[in-house]
Amino acid sequence: MEVNAAPLKTLGKIAHGQSVEIMEISSDCGRAGRLAALGFLPGRRVRISRIAPLGDPISIEMDGQEISLRRSEADLIGVKEIA
Amino acid sequence: MTAAVDTKKRPARIALLGNPNTGKSTIFNRLTGLRQHIANYPGITVEMKTGAMLVGDQQVEVLDLPGAYSLAAASPDERVVMDALDGRMGKRPPDLIVCVLDATNLKRNLLLVSQAAELEIPMLVVLNQWDAVKRNGLRIDADLLADRLGVPVVTTVAKRGGGLEELKKAISHSLDEPRRIPRILWPEFIDEARDIVRNGLEETGNDVTGPEALRMIFDTDSAFADKIGHREKLKPLLKSARDRIRSHGMNPASAEPVLHYRHIEAVLDGVIEGDGMVARTRDSVDALLLNRFWGSLIFFAVMYVVFQSLYAWAGPVMDLIEAGTGWVQDLVSPLLEGTPVLQSLVSDGIIAGVGGVIVFLPQILLLFFFIAILEDTGYLARAAFLMDKLFGWCGLNGKSFVPLLSGYACAIPGVMAARTLEDPKARLTTILMTPFMSCSARLPIYVLLIGAFVEPVYGPLVAGWTLFLMHFVGAVVAMPMAWFMNRCILKIKAQPFILEMPDYRVPTLRNVTIRMWERGRAFLIQAGTVILSISIIVWALLYFPRPDEVAAKTREAFIAEKSSAMPADALAAELANPESDLSHKLDHRIGGAYIEQSYLGQFGKAVQPVFDPAGFDWKITVGVLSSFPAREVIIATMGIIYNLGADVDEGSDDLRSIIAQEKWHEGPRKGQPVYTLPVVIGLMVFFALCMQCGATVAVIAKELSWKWAVASFATMTVIAWVAAVLIYQIGSRL
Ligand SMILES: Nc1nc2c(ncn2[C@@H]2O[C@H](COP(=O)(O)OP(=O)(O)OP(=O)(O)O)[C@@H](O)[C@H]2O)c(=O)[nH]1
Numbered sequence: 156m157e158v159n160a161a162p163l164k165t166l167g168k169i170a171h172g173q174s175v176e177i178m179e180i181s182s183d184c185g186r187a188g189r190l191a192a193l194g195f196l197p198g199r200r201v202r203i204s205r206i207a208p209l210g211d212p213i214s215i216e217m218d219g220q221e222i223s224l225r226r227s228e229a230d231l232i233g234v235k236e237i238a
Numbered sequence: 239m240t241a242a243v244d245t246k247k248r249p250a251r252i253a254l255l256g257n258p259n260t261g262k263s264t265i266f267n268r269l270t271g272l273r274q275h276i277a278n279y280p281g282i283t284v285e286m287k288t289g290a291m292l293v294g295d296q297q298v299e300v301l302d303l304p305g306a307y308s309l310a311a312a313s314p315d316e317r318v319v320m321d322a323l324d325g326r327m328g329k330r331p332p333d334l335i336v337c338v339l340d341a342t343n344l345k346r347n348l349l350l351v352s353q354a355a356e357l358e359i360p361m362l363v364v365l366n367q368w369d370a371v372k373r374n375g376l377r378i379d380a381d382l383l384a385d386r387l388g389v390p391v392v393t394t395v396a397k398r399g400g401g402l403e404e405l406k407k408a409i410s411h412s413l414d415e416p417r418r419i420p421r422i423l424w425p426e427f428i429d430e431a432r433d434i435v436r437n438g439l440e441e442t443g444n445d446v447t448g449p450e451a452l453r454m455i456f457d458t459d460s461a462f463a464d465k466i467g468h469r470e471k472l473k474p475l476l477k478s479a480r481d482r483i484r485s486h487g488m489n490p491a492s493a494e495p496v497l498h499y500r501h502i503e504a505v506l507d508g509v510i511e512g513d514g515m516v517a518r519t520r521d522s523v524d525a526l527l528l529n530r531f532w533g534s535l536i537f538f539a540v541m542y543v544v545f546q547s548l549y550a551w552a553g554p555v556m557d558l559i560e561a562g563t564g565w566v567q568d569l570v571s572p573l574l575e576g577t578p579v580l581q582s583l584v585s586d587g588i589i590a591g592v593g594g595v596i597v598f599l600p601q602i603l604l605l606f607f608f609i610a611i612l613e614d615t616g617y618l619a620r621a622a623f624l625m626d627k628l629f630g631w632c633g634l635n636g637k638s639f640v641p642l643l644s645g646y647a648c649a650i651p652g653v654m655a656a657r658t659l660e661d662p663k664a665r666l667t668t669i670l671m672t673p674f675m676s677c678s679a680r681l682p683i684y685v686l687l688i689g690a691f692v693e694p695v696y697g698p699l700v701a702g703w704t705l706f707l708m709h710f711v712g713a714v715v716a717m718p719m720a721w722f723m724n725r726c727i728l729k730i731k732a733q734p735f736i737l738e739m740p741d742y743r744v745p746t747l748r749n750v751t752i753r754m755w756e757r758g759r760a761f762l763i764q765a766g767t768v769i770l771s772i773s774i775i776v777w778a779l780l781y782f783p784r785p786d787e788v789a790a791k792t793r794e795a796f797i798a799e800k801s802s803a804m805p806a807d808a809l810a811a812e813l814a815n816p817e818s819d820l821s822h823k824l825d826h827r828i829g830g831a832y833i834e835q836s837y838l839g840q841f842g843k844a845v846q847p848v849f850d851p852a853g854f855d856w857k858i859t860v861g862v863l864s865s866f867p868a869r870e871v872i873i874a875t876m877g878i879i880y881n882l883g884a885d886v887d888e889g890s891d892d893l894r895s896i897i898a899q900e901k902w903h904e905g906p907r908k909g910q911p912v913y914t915l916p917v918v919i920g921l922m923v924f925f926a927l928c929m930q931c932g933a934t935v936a937v938i939a940k941e942l943s944w945k946w947a948v949a950s951f952a953t954m955t956v957i958a959w960v961a962a963v964l965i966y967q968i969g970s971r972l
Contacts (some may be wrong), residue, residue, distance in 0.1 A: 161796050164559040168432075172729070173681065176389060179489075180489060180491065180492045181491070182490070182491050182492075184458060184491055185312055185457060185458035185459035185491075186493075186732075186733065186734045187491045187492065187735075188310060188456065188457060188458060188491045188492060188495070189307070189308065189310065189609070189733060189736070190734060191491065191492035191494075191495040191496070192307050192308035192310060192349055192494075192495045193307055193346060193736065194345065194346050194349075194495075194499065196492065196496055196499060197496075205323070205448070205524065205528055206775060207528070207623050207624060207626065207627060208528070208529075208530040208533060208534060208624060209624075209626075209627035209628065210627065211626065211627045212636075212735065214528075214623065214625060218343070218345060219342075219343075219374070220343050220346070220738070220739075221343075221520075221738070221739035222736060222737065222738055222739070223619075223623050223629060223736075223737040223738075223739060224695050224734060224735070224736065224737075225734070225735050228735065236793040
């Protein structure tokens with residue numbers, strides 16, 4: 156898949172409140188498949204809506220739903236920040 | 239393809255399929271009433287319920303499948319959904335799949351439906367939580383959706399019973415006139431990939447269905463591969479199938495969802511109106527409940543109430559049950575006066591055993607009352623979100639908090655509460671950790687020993703701290719063990735910790751009572767019978783062989799000892815009166831003598847050498863051994879062993895002073911006190927770490943399997959022994 160010139164960030168490293176577009180999902184890993192099944196797919200837009208008081212997990216808003224993931228797993232998702 | 243199901247010949251079967259938290263169980267309960275039971279399948283720890291509903295005058299069997307986001311399966315627990323639909327579980331496939339969807343989240347909910355359509359089983363789609371659709375500012379065209387899918391679509395508000403009659407009619411109709419959702423049209427290379435695997439396996443004589451082959455290709459850690467076997471053969475096949483997908487520019491890990499979602503978006507085009515905005519109330523409530531300061535404060539307040547209810551509020555009811563048990567014993571005992579064996583069996587074995595089962599009910603019911611409320615309101619997910627970081631490192635997750643906390647009151651409800659964890663691996667780990675938490679039955683032995691040995695020497699402050707610290711011994715040992723087990727022993731692949739933040743909802747009384755009833759019943763029927771059997775076996779070990787001469791000899795020795803202090807006729811008169819002080823003393827002495835010669839007592843003496851490195855004499859050893867079925871009996875057993883009778887409690891000064899004066903009668907330590915500080919600490923730590931609770935073993939066996947129950951029992955025993963030995967050996971050299 157063609158990837159943008161700007162280096163991708165991973166979802167686990169995105170700041171609170173930031174919206175992002177998903178660019179890619181890490182390949183060949185069962186856990187990534189699970190995230191894809193939840194709808195974390197290239198092209199979708201999501202927002203970091205909350206961060207747990209202890210810093211992990213993070214809560215992600217997608218399609219009006221909120222799903223929380225651990226940062227380590229959110230890092231399987233490559234994203235691009237959008238305004 | 240079969241035409242209409244002939245319901246006259248065999249009862250039709252329907253299965254409820256859906257994502258977690260969509261309302262499947264609620265619909266299941268509405269359809270079946272209370273005509274349901276828990277289906278047990280070997281090797282599977284998730285719960286599947288089956289029930290019966292009436293369609294017209296026909297019985298229809300209803301199967302409630304565990305909630306799942308996808309048919310992907312990395313463990314047998316997850317595979318059960320696919321196995322059940324595929325007819326791989328000793329039963330034919332269901333005649334109808336009733337897909338229960340959360341109407342406010344159609345896109346994601348349809349993935350599972352789209353995957354299941356691959357199986358070509360007739361389907362019916364239920365849009366549940368229809369009430370929330372309007373509230374969330376959405377409009378859904380259910381008729382259009384039905385057109386697009388090609389199967390009937392019913393809308394329901396299961397929580398309040400709305401639409402249930404229509405659903406029943408639709409089920410009846412669908413059984414007569416089955417309709418299928420057409421399979422998704424895969425790109426050619428997916429079909430090719432599937433054929434690579436199917437044809438490759440055909441040579442081995444192993445026939446996998448097309449849908450199963452797809453699962454193995456799409457899911458990297460597929461549990462289907464385990465079932466098929468032929469690993470060496472399968473591996474290159476799967477690799478070349480995946481390479482085929484990759485060569486078409488798709489990532490095999492996400493190819494399936496990408497293609498399904500493409501299809502789903504086409505299906506949903508024009509079906510949903512509205513922007514699906516996040517419910518405003520949820521956002522503002524979350525801002526409070528997930529706030530660093532207020533959120534934590536509220537969390538601890540809520541958990542305090544839950545814990546306090548188990549620890550304190552359940553107490554009076556439990557006392558009442560114990561009193562009731564005593565009352566029944568007193569009532570029945572005299573009837574069997576003529577046959578002492580039967581009298582003891584009925585009173586101390588059966589009645590005490592039944593009482594010992596029922597006594598757990600108040601805590602179980604209370605805990606599931608709170609869990610039902612916490613889950614239904616949506617708070618449990620928030621609590622898990624707050625706590626996850628604390629538990630994640632050792633393979634548990636945020637949802638482990640409630641089971642572990644409950645474990646501090648009693649491991650039984652705690653182990654049962656681990657059902658709230660969806661992830662099989664985290665659930666298993668949580669269950670195995672729960673018995674390490676310092677339950678309230680461990681308190682008496684701590685109080686006795688600290689009161690007898692720590693407080694008199696080091697004062698109340700140190701005593702208080704010792705008691706406090708004893709409560710963390712188990713957790714401190716358990717957490718690294720959990721980490722180790724997750725790293726090195728458990729073969730199950732870790733799954734992402736996915737936590738949906740549901741909308742806040744008002745719990746319904748109906749659901750809460752059903753949850754309590756379900757768990758209470760399951761405990762009584764499944765674990766209760768095992769606990770009762772254990773209690774009868776232990777009774778027998780403590781009662782037999784009971785030769786008569788033990789009583790006679792003890793009596794003689796007692797009279798000989800006392801006659802030096804008082805005239806023979808006065809002694810005889812005292813002993814003739816069963817209520818006199820001396821008679822009680824004699825009875826206690828006989829009780830002690832019988833326990834010494836019982837099978838368990840003999841066994842205790844025989845295995846004393848095993849506990850010798852921990853500094854335990856045979857009396858402590860018998861006490862420890864007889865506490866394996868239920869640790870709370872230790873005080874009463876010690877009372878009997880030290881000839882004080884079973885009625886002592888942990889505050890008893892007699893018991894404290896007797897054990898403080900207890901000396902070794904023989905062996906190398908002859909004349910030295912038995913209870914030195916290292917022995918006392920070692921003994922307390924032994925109790926902290928050992929699973930001395932038959933009921934816990936029984937419940938773990940029911941929740942997981944006997945294999946796990948025995949393994950965790952053995953492991954905890956060994957750990958407890960090692961710890962006690964280390965403490966004694968190091969402590970007595972300092
Ligand atoms: N607003 C609304 N809530 C509902 C409705 N039906 C069920 N619920 C709630 O949704 C939650 C989940 O319901 P369950 O029946 O436990 O869901 P489930 O699909 O069996 O969940 P799992 O057991 O996790 O698979 C409960 O809090 C219900 O009260 C409905 O029609 N409307």
